[in-house]
Amino acid sequence: MNLEIITKAIASKGLKITHQRIVVYQALLASVIHPTAEQIYDQIKESNPAISLATVYKTLETFVENRLINKVPSPNGTMRYDARTDYHNHIYISNTNEIMDYDDIELKEILLNYLKKKQFENLNITDFKLQIKGEKIDPIKGITIS
Amino acid sequence: MNLEIITKAIASKGLKITHQRIVVYQALLASVIHPTAEQIYDQIKESNPAISLATVYKTLETFVENRLINKVPSPNGTMRYDARTDYHNHIYISNTNEIMDYDDIELKEILLNYLKKKQFENLNITDFKLQIKGEKIDPIKGITIS
DNA sequence: TGATTTAATAATAATTATTATTATTTAGTA
DNA sequence: TACTAAATAATAATAATTATTATTAAATCA
Structure with a gap:
């Protein structure tokens, strides 16, 4: 996925462009399963071992508040995330x-x-x-x- | 709500009729908000202080497994329960x-x-x-x- | 550009919701 | 009534998420 599109999307909400946000958003865009926060964390940590799970949660919540992504409650009780709005x-x-x-x-x-x-x-x-x-x-x- | 209907509903699933099950099912039937396990617990504990929260969870889960009630995931992440099937x-x-x-x-x-x-x-x-x-x-x- | 300000992050503690464990009690049945 | 399997209470444990705080980094501006 185009990096410029990603940075523009984040910037369009008045959010600072940080490496963590780019990586999390990118991972969510690339996923088709509507992952949990932990699944995103697991996926990105290989290439980004310094990013903490709490940051993934925080970042996702920030995106949700700014309507960049959506939260999807699932039948088994854990939250899933969706890049489509x-x-x-x-x-x-x-x-x-x-x-x-x-x-x-x-x-x-x-x-x-x-x-x-x-x-x-x-x-x-x-x-x-x-x-x-x-x-x-x-x-x-x-x-x-x- | 009729006690006989409640006991029959529980018995119809091959479950033992216990006081706890009657009380939990009754509370759920009486609610219109689709309560959480904790809300049911809070509601019944005044008249039934001996029933523990874990029992409420266990009882609800038993009912769900036996298709007597349904689980409803909610947008804020906590499970809600529904007596209607x-x-x-x-x-x-x-x-x-x-x-x-x-x-x-x-x-x-x-x-x-x-x-x-x-x-x-x-x-x-x-x-x-x-x-x-x-x-x-x-x-x-x-x-x-x- | 470099200093400053403000927001974001990492590390981790805390909290909340839920499930598991186990000793005790109880319902259904012989 | 006594027996046996199942249910419950009490509580510990776990999973998911949020809060805290010291540190770091991004944006602003002189």
Whole structure:
């Protein structure tokens, strides 16, 4: 991923460009599983052994506060992180513990339409998404993927 | 809530009827906020000071394993519990930290239709729900409810 | 550019939420 | 009623996350 894009994204939120932030953001952008803070830490520590786990947590929280990334609660209770901030949905895969993105403009339209039609008294809707839960099937053996 | 219904529900899963289980299940059924284990513990301990927090956790987990109740991950990372097992959606209210049920047959139909139409390769969908996030509005003052 | 200021980080302690352990108690059943 | 397996209380342990503080680095500005 382009380093310039990364530094610009961080700077655009008025945040200082630091090596740690670049590395954490880069790792999150490169991941497709919606990693935990610890998974990001494990991934970056080989090439950056000086970065501490607490810094990873702090950095991620800073990004979330500045709406550069999103937090995703997962069914097993640990927080996951998502570099995407545009509209999309998630599929939680229970047998691999992955969280995958699910994109479909049609779905977004359907949901927007639906919510517009309905009345929600005294409630200001700030977000909505279809949460799909499923299990990956090994096409040969059936559902046995760990 | 009817004690007989509660004991029957517990027994229907082949679980022993204990005072602790009755009290925990009763408290969950009576709650509309989708409480945490600790909130249930706080609520029941006045009339049942001998029940320990660990028992509340254990009891809830037993209920979840036996599909008598459901676990609901929340945006702030702590687990919430839900006595309902029939199809319904949730609205997470960020300014009060409540989780509310949202029921609509039409929505269920829309989503079922949609998912049936789409192809998900190598994925067995086990659950889906619309996750709505919002904030309660004080009709007089605007959004200021804590 | 170099000094200064302010924010960020590393190291680690502390906290919170949850799970595990084990001795004791209890529910279901013979 | 007594037996046996399961459940509970008390508490220790663990996992995930947050707080603290001394140190370091980035941005500002003279």
